[in-house]
Amino acid sequence: MTAPLTPPPPPHEQPSHNAWQAAPPGYVASTPDADAYGAHGSYGQDGQDGPGMKTEVREAAVITVAVALGGVLLGVLWWWLAPHVPLVGDVVDRNWVVYLKDTEGEQAVGVDGTFTLLAAAFGVLSAFVVFLLRRRGGVPLVVALTLGGLLGSLLAWRLGVWLGPAQDVVAHAKDVGKGVTFSAPLQLGAKGALLVWSLAALVVHLGLTALFGPRDPEPYPPGPYGVPPA
Numbered sequence: 001m002t003a004p005l006t007p008p009p010p011p012h013e014q015p016s017h018n019a020w021q022a023a024p025p026g027y028v029a030s031t032p033d034a035d036a037y038g039a040h041g042s043y044g045q046d047g048q049d050g051p052g053m054k055t056e057v058r059e060a061a062v063i064t065v066a067v068a069l070g071g072v073l074l075g076v077l078w079w080w081l082a083p084h085v086p087l088v089g090d091v092v093d094r095n096w097v098v099y100l101k102d103t104e105g106e107q108a109v110g111v112d113g114t115f116t117l118l119a120a121a122f123g124v125l126s127a128f129v130v131f132l133l134r135r136r137g138g139v140p141l142v143v144a145l146t147l148g149g150l151l152g153s154l155l156a157w158r159l160g161v162w163l164g165p166a167q168d169v170v171a172h173a174k175d176v177g178k179g180v181t182f183s184a185p186l187q188l189g190a191k192g193a194l195l196v197w198s199l200a201a202l203v204v205h206l207g208l209t210a211l212f213g214p215r216d217p218e219p220y221p222p223g224p225y226g227v228p229p230a
Helices: 032-037 053-081 107-133 139-163 169-176 191-212
Strands: 086-092 095-100 181-183
Touching (some): 086 169, 095 169, 107 139, 107 191, 169 181
């Protein structure tokens, strides 16, 4: 006696398409990193943050020249606003002698102080202008401000001396006559004032960049629960 034949169980329904089947040609899977950063990443096509080193160097060269040319205005203002040091000429033993009319005067200190204050103001102004034009900052801009401020100070110093009274005080005393008061040549006694422009521009620009400059992007986008992906 044989057992009755039972029909085999019905086969499981196969899905309409396999989840693991190979992707069609030309298909590119989308990943969170690719969507967040784009095809070239977050640093541009050349792999650098910002416009590129060559562009930054060109901009720095232009800023250096522009800041240095500001020394012309600084020199004119220094010559115009600096106090005059009074001198008097006299004849002693048939020789001309020049001496200070006011031995206790502080005009010479005022000359250095005027240059220092003007240089500090120019440093702050140049830092503000450069930051407004180029908010990203960078080492080339800092070098440009520092070098341009130093060159501008040197130009202002030499221009102010050239615009001021004659350097030959004995000849000047002979021209005006004995006992007549005349102004001494414009001189910068404290040579450290030549660095004030650069230091003021450097400090102000770094402060503005730290407070209001753009922030660097995060290296990875946050995960679904605020946790960076593995």
